[in-house]
Amino acid sequence: MSASPTYSPPKAVAAEKSGAVVCAVCSSSQSAGEAAANLYVCLACGAHARISAHERIRQLADPGTFKVWDVGLEGSDRLGFFDTRAYVDRLDEARIRQHLPDAILSGAAQIGAIPVGLAAFDFGFLGGSLSTAVGERLARAIEASAEARMPFVCVTSSGGARMQEGVFSLMQMAKTVAALHGLAERHLPFISVLADPTMGGSIASFAALGDVILAEPKAMIGFTGARVITQATYEQLPAGFQTSEFHHARGLIDQVVDRRELRPVLTQLLRVLSAPAGDIEQSAA
Amino acid sequence: MTGVEGDGSATAQEMASAWAQVEGARHPDRPYSLDLIARCLDDFIELHGDRQGGDDAAVVIGLAKLEGRRLAVVANQKGRTLEERGRRNFGMAHPEGYRKAQRLFALAGRLQLPVISFIDTPGAYPGVAAEERGQAWAIAQTLEAQLALPTPYLAVVIGEGGSGGALATLLADSVLVLEHAFLSVASPEAAAAILFRDAGRKQSAAAALHLEVSNLLKWGIADEIVPEPPGGAHTDWDGTAALLRPRLVAKLEQLVAEGVGPVRRRERYRRLDGLFQA
Structure with a gap:
């Protein structure tokens, strides 16, 4: 793990604050300042817009506490992959556009003055897909948190395994689950926050294994996407299929939390889970 | 489809070669798990159910012996006849199938039985009921159960190894793959739908x-x-088993001798892609 002593969000995050923001659900328009102040939750309909990893960190970490991990760690094009475009070109473009080396940003932070490992997926970076570099950065973040005896919080927004890295992407499911054991053996909590969308290989590995699982309202969550299910089975999809609320009603998610309540809820959870010195969990570790 | 498609993605020869791998693995006369279990293992006894209310026939679990050694077995199972294909759901498991596998891993740990898995699935079942009952959660928990297994664990990909559904019984100490089997992040059809729409x-x-x-x-x-x-x-199920069985015996002997367990297995899958070793 290499920690950068200072983290300043790229100008791209500032750019999210200029110009009007139009809700993708109800099309109502908000000023940039209003939208940012309301954490990109639509003031008219409550829809939670997808936000960048940098914006997510800004919303959750105590100001000035985020220290980014593994700044230079990038993946590569193992398969020489070409679909309709070269994968290397897609990667380069995403890196510049999203100001990230790959689809996840991780680091040490404080939430409500409690030190945590914090990771956020970036859906704008190739659909937040799980690549070798994303898997590695996530595994290292988990390990760094365990090493520092900190709880780990991950906000996932990911379409699943990245096709362009083939079977290497598939194996990241195993890698991240293997890394999570480091937290478990030190009796440290993993809080998994599911944002829109959390699908495929991401929810079928680390994201489903949170000691506590929270989800933002109306996030799409599931193994197979609705369109593929319909094409494969011709089944009628029930109302609200694969939303956070759907899974919460079936006992798969602990709480559906409005983004504006996410920081207070995380703070409370972390406070309740913080072990005092000499506590049984710490002496057992 | 003939010739290259003009996007530089693959030559006709590359496509033919990769597609032959897929067609070989999917051949309708290919031996399925129970065909190979019957020919490679001794005294196989099938067990049923996930002990939580379901028994998914797309996953078979049981006990067996191999050269006198006790074993626990977990396998994806496709159907041969129309009726059996429906009953086995073409080898595509629901959450109950993955929970059945978890039960097998727990049983193997308790009784100190090495595990052999046979992988032959297009993937986890993409259906409404599977999602309603927590398909993703079931797969994730099965990944964790495999990594926690205290006994030696050998996996064999005998046909299709599709996606997360295959991974649920793949995370072994040693992985064998039949010559005409394959393992993929998604079925070629699903990948094409995503990549090329x-x-x-x-x-x-x-x-x-x-x-x-x-x-x-x-x-x-x-x-x-x-x-x-x-x-x-x-073309030859007996011949296939005759080639596979000695490899199962040898690999299992090796794993038992090495005393493998969760520490080494987690390390294998943590470091697998061989990148970032700086």
Whole structure:
């Protein structure tokens, strides 16, 4: 793990604050300042817009506490992959556009003055897909948190395994689950926050294994996407299929939390889970 | 589809080679798990149910012996007849199938039985009921159960190794792959739908994903390619089993001798892609 002593969000995050923001659900328009102040939750309909990893960190970490991990760690094009475009070109473009080396940003932070490992997926970076570099950065973040005896919080927004890295992407499911054991053996909590969308290989590995699982309202969550299910089975999809609320009603998610309540809820959870010195969990570790 | 498609993605030869791998693995006369279990293992006794209310026939679990050694067995099972295909759901498990596998891993740990898994699935079942009952959660928990297994664990990909559904019984100490089997992040059809927005371009997707079995060895995901009889496994089930059985015996002996367990297994899958070793 290499920690950068200072983290300043790229100008791209500032750019999210200029110009009007139009809700993708109800099309109502908000000023940039209003939208940012309301954490990109639509003031008219409550829809939670997808936000960048940098914006997510800004919303959750105590100001000035985020220290980014593994700044230079990038993946590569193992398969020489070409679909309709070269994968290397897609990667380069995403890196510049999203100001990230790959689809996840991780680091040490404080939430409500409690030190945590914090990771956020970036859906704008190739659909937040799980690549070798994303898997590695996530595994290292988990390990760094365990090493520092900190709880780990991950906000996932990911379409699943990245096709362009083939079977290497598939194996990241195993890698991240293997890394999570480091937290478990030190009796440290993993809080998994599911944002829109959390699908495929991401929810079928680390994201489903949170000691506590929270989800933002109306996030799409599931193994197979609705369109593929319909094409494969011709089944009628029930109302609200694969939303956070759907899974919460079936006992798969602990709480559906409005983004504006996410920081207070995380703070409370972390406070309740913080072990005092000499506590049984710490002496057992 | 003939010739290259003009996008530089793959030559006709690359597509033909990758697609042959897929067609071989999917051949309707190919031996399925129970066919190979009957020919490779002794005294197989099937067990049923996940002990939580379901018994998914797409996953078979049981006990057996191999050269006198006690074993626990978990396998994906496809159907041969129309009726059996429906009952086995074409080898695509629901959450109950993955929970059945978890039960098997727990049982193996308790009774100190090594595990052999046989992988042959297009993937986890993409259906409404599967999602309602927590398909993703069931797979994730099965990944964790495999990594926690205290006993030696050997996996054999005998046909299709599709996606997360295959991974649920793949995370072994040693992975064998039959010559005409494959392992993929998604079915070529699904990958084509995602990459080209056209499931029909499955041959291009197969080529782009480099599904040739030799790559799995090169990349360290598989430990050994097990040859099939001339003409392929579908021409000679007994011959296939005769080639596979000694490899199962040898690999299992090796794993038992090495005393493998969760520490080494987690390390294998943590470091698998061989990147970032700086």
